[in-house]
Amino acid sequence: MSLPCGIRNYTYARDMTILRTRTHWALFTGLLALLLTAPLYLGNYWLGVGNLIGITLIAALGLNILVGYCGQLSIGHAGFIAVGAYTSAILTNRFELPFLIGLISAGITAGIIGIIFGLPSVRVKGFYLAITTIAAQFIIIWVINHWGLTGGFEGINVPYASIGGLVFDNDAKQFYLIMVIAALGVFFAKNLARTKIGRAFIAIRDNDLAAEVMGVNLLYYKLLAFFIGCFFAGIAGALLAHWTGTLSAEQFSFTESILYVGMIIIGGLGTTLGPILGVVFIRILQQLLTVEVVPWLEGTFTMFPAGFASGVAPMFFGLVIVLFLILEPRGLAHRWALLKAAYRLWPFSY
Amino acid sequence: MKNKRLLIITTIICLALLVAALPVFSACGPKEKTLKVGIMTPTTGVAAEKGVPLRDANLDCIEYINNELGGVNGYKIKALNLDSQYKADQAVANIKKFMDDGYLFFTTSSSTEMGYVQAIANRAGFPGLVAYSSPSNYHPPEHIYGQMPDYGDDWSAFAEYYVKNIWQGTGKPKMALHLLNNPTGAGAKNAAKALADKLGIEIVDIEEHAATTQSETESLVRIKAKNPDVLYISSTPKPTAQIIKNAVELGMFPGITIGVCHAAMTKALVDLAGADIAEGVYGVFPTVSWGEDVPAMAKMTEYCQKLHPKDYGNMDYVAAWAQSLVIAEILKKALDNVGYDKLAKGDAKAWEAIEKYGFQKLDSYNVGGLQSPVSYTAGDNRLGKSLRIFQVKSGKITAITSWQEAPLIKYEEFDWYGK
Numbered sequence: 001m002s003l004p005c006g007i008r009n010y011t012y013a014r015d016m017t018i019l020r021t022r023t024h025w026a027l028f029t030g031l032l033a034l035l036l037t038a039p040l041y042l043g044n045y046w047l048g049v050g051n052l053i054g055i056t057l058i059a060a061l062g063l064n065i066l067v068g069y070c071g072q073l074s075i076g077h078a079g080f081i082a083v084g085a086y087t088s089a090i091l092t093n094r095f096e097l098p099f100l101i102g103l104i105s106a107g108i109t110a111g112i113i114g115i116i117f118g119l120p121s122v123r124v125k126g127f128y129l130a131i132t133t134i135a136a137q138f139i140i141i142w143v144i145n146h147w148g149l150t151g152g153f154e155g156i157n158v159p160y161a162s163i164g165g166l167v168f169d170n171d172a173k174q175f176y177l178i179m180v181i182a183a184l185g186v187f188f189a190k191n192l193a194r195t196k197i198g199r200a201f202i203a204i205r206d207n208d209l210a211a212e213v214m215g216v217n218l219l220y221y222k223l224l225a226f227f228i229g230c231f232f233a234g235i236a237g238a239l240l241a242h243w244t245g246t247l248s249a250e251q252f253s254f255t256e257s258i259l260y261v262g263m264i265i266i267g268g269l270g271t272t273l274g275p276i277l278g279v280v281f282i283r284i285l286q287q288l289l290t291v292e293v294v295p296w297l298e299g300t301f302t303m304f305p306a307g308f309a310s311g312v313a314p315m316f317f318g319l320v321i322v323l324f325l326i327l328e329p330r331g332l333a334h335r336w337a338l339l340k341a342a343y344r345l346w347p348f349s350y
Numbered sequence: 351m352k353n354k355r356l357l358i359i360t361t362i363i364c365l366a367l368l369v370a371a372l373p374v375f376s377a378c379g380p381k382e383k384t385l386k387v388g389i390m391t392p393t394t395g396v397a398a399e400k401g402v403p404l405r406d407a408n409l410d411c412i413e414y415i416n417n418e419l420g421g422v423n424g425y426k427i428k429a430l431n432l433d434s435q436y437k438a439d440q441a442v443a444n445i446k447k448f449m450d451d452g453y454l455f456f457t458t459s460s461s462t463e464m465g466y467v468q469a470i471a472n473r474a475g476f477p478g479l480v481a482y483s484s485p486s487n488y489h490p491p492e493h494i495y496g497q498m499p500d501y502g503d504d505w506s507a508f509a510e511y512y513v514k515n516i517w518q519g520t521g522k523p524k525m526a527l528h529l530l531n532n533p534t535g536a537g538a539k540n541a542a543k544a545l546a547d548k549l550g551i552e553i554v555d556i557e558e559h560a561a562t563t564q565s566e567t568e569s570l571v572r573i574k575a576k577n578p579d580v581l582y583i584s585s586t587p588k589p590t591a592q593i594i595k596n597a598v599e600l601g602m603f604p605g606i607t608i609g610v611c612h613a614a615m616t617k618a619l620v621d622l623a624g625a626d627i628a629e630g631v632y633g634v635f636p637t638v639s640w641g642e643d644v645p646a647m648a649k650m651t652e653y654c655q656k657l658h659p660k661d662y663g664n665m666d667y668v669a670a671w672a673q674s675l676v677i678a679e680i681l682k683k684a685l686d687n688v689g690y691d692k693l694a695k696g697d698a699k700a701w702e703a704i705e706k707y708g709f710q711k712l713d714s715y716n717v718g719g720l721q722s723p724v725s726y727t728a729g730d731n732r733l734g735k736s737l738r739i740f741q742v743k744s745g746k747i748t749a750i751t752s753w754q755e756a757p758l759i760k761y762e763e764f765d766w767y768g769k
Contacts, residue, residue, distance in 0.1 A: 155533075313394065
């Protein structure tokens with residue numbers, strides 16, 4: 001990471017810190033203040049969008065660790081989120097266990113299921129591994145639909161999350177819960193990349209044969225990547241279950257899995273900032289198109305045929321994704337890095 | 351360097367001012383006295399073939415009420431239609447927007463959409479009205495109301511008609527179920543579980559399909575092996591059309607009787623399957639057909655042909671026009687009982703008022719003759735309780751029975767319900 005001109009690190013500890021300058025600390029403090037005070041000025045709708053962003057971010061961080069850092073293509077992430085969601089729902093609804101037990105169990109269960117479906121990664125990679133993860137998606141959903149404990153096709157109700165005597169029964173309280181867990185997730189993901197495990201993941205992604213020759217245990221680290229990635233998915237699923245209050249398997253469709261892959265690609269694979277930018281961009285775009293742009297188009301352009309405005313939203317959404325892949329394949333994180341570099345060097349060009 | 355610092359400080363100040371001014375922007379402008387209702391339909395996604403005519407009819411009818419009838423007791427209805435995309439996260443975002451922006455109640459067209467949001471609505475006491483409902487939407491009854499009989503009622507009405515009027519064999523007729531993998535299918539399954547024995551029907555096979563299915567030949571082969579007398583499909587038009595086509599290919603139909611639920615018994619089914627393939631298919635529907643001599647038919651036909659001529663002949667349009675009339679009646683009842691001021695804020699007290707003095711005061715409202723009269727009965731959140739059996743004849747969906755009341759099934763009293 002490049003630093004502004006004139007800043008030097010004189011100790012190893014200083015060099016390893018994430019927030020290195022006073023500007024970093026100021027911006028971070030500002031962001032924290034913004035998030036902590038959000039329930040004061042955001043209504044339930046935007047808090048709900050914020051909650052959805054937080055939940056999606058946790059899942060996307062896990063997928064980024066698996067795909068972006070370790071290079072194991074997974075297109076069944078929604079299935080693993082479903083595992084976490086239903087685990088927490090069953091434990092809190094059917095067995096009346098505390099929310100925290102449901103949350104941790106959701107992560108662990110999803111992680112173990114991830115390891116099972118990640119076993120083929122030892123033999124296959126790339127497109128073929130993607131096919132096995134797609135199979136995981138459909139198998140998990142089929143089991144959910146046919147297992148009485150999950151409520152089958154009718155779904156299952158999920159009680160509010162509660163820790164001790166504190167019940168998270170409104171969007172503001174849920175916002176704090178989700179943001180704290182998302183912040184912990186970001187912190188973990190950022191630091192994971194800087195550890196031996198993270199370096200092993202990157203080595204496997206860049207050249208798994210060379211990594212193996214260097215002494216990286218492929219089986220161990222690939223399965224660890226699946227466990228960590230799916231653990232995050234399970235946590236996100238548990239939070240989603242307690243946020244929506246009801247679950248059905250239709251919430252975890254194959255299209256959702258593809259959307260998650262799209263988010264981390266648009267954000268930037270292999271970076272911690274990438275999933276954050278990708279998730280925020282996609283979710284805000286979805287809401288603006290559906291809730292603001294489409295009703296405005298319908299009311300303003302009445303000469304167009306019925307359904308035209310509704311069709312514009314998914315069309316525009318797809319166009320944005322395609323343009324990103326063509327013009328900025330390294331994602332928003334790369335564009336942000338270029339912007340920062342240009343800002344630091346301004347008015348010089350290099 | 352100095353300029354940069356100035357730029358940073360200026361940017362921070364501007365952002366802070368913008369954030370601080372957000373509430374002021376929303377408060378600007380004169381506010382007309384309106385009655386706000388949120389309408390959620392899947393105008394994109396896998397159920398769009400139903401969502402678009404439903405949305406069209408909802409808004410057309412509200413336009414008619416506002417322009418020609420002067421609104422409800424002089425107050426215009428302000429309807430916000432949001433696309434749910436038939437997805438849970440979008441449906442949840444939509445309902446939060448309705449609750450946040452002071453809407454009095456909300457409607458959805460499908461049981462699945464309502465299933466996504468009913469927990470949130472019930473917890474907040476935000477009343478909802480669902481056009482095509484499933485028993486799980488209001489068993490046990492809370493703040494969600496069904497405009498018409500649900501998918502469980504569909505099955506029980508069709509099954510009873512089949513046993514009394516079509517079945518000519520001895521012993522118990524054998525029925526196979528082909529169910530959409532969501533509350534639409536689950537409703538029929540629960541009703542079959544509750545009533546099949548009582549009606550003297552043997553359920554020989556239950557198969558499921560997804561809304562995006564491209565072929566059900568494999569599942570129909572399994573059904574064919576069980577030699578059923580009747581196949582009941584509880585699904586939306588596209589998968590239902592696919593199943594009927596596959597049944598024809600396998601030589602099962604014509605031969606066995608096919609019955610479909612009200613989600614599928616629309617013009618879209620005949621268009622998708624083809625009039626010759628759908629010929630003879632039975633179904634249930636809780637509204638009248640196009641062209642029937644009922645009070646609201648003329649105005650509905652006029653608006654449909656003027657604004658959305660492609661929807662003419664579509665039964666979903668009739669259902670949603672009826673829904674808007676019910677919306678207006680609910681608002682009228684509430685205004686008559688509590689006045690505008692109590693409803694104006696659109697807060698929890700307004701929701702309680704609209705439910706207690708609007709929904710629960712409905713009493714034999716005739717909905718322009720488009721569906722059975724709607725009434726609220728304590729313990730039964732289905733507002734409309736009657737439906738008719740239809741059959742596809744020469745490409746047209748034709749009523750073959752009079753209105754039949756669907757009895758209340760108290761699913762929550764069964765041990766297996768919800769497990």
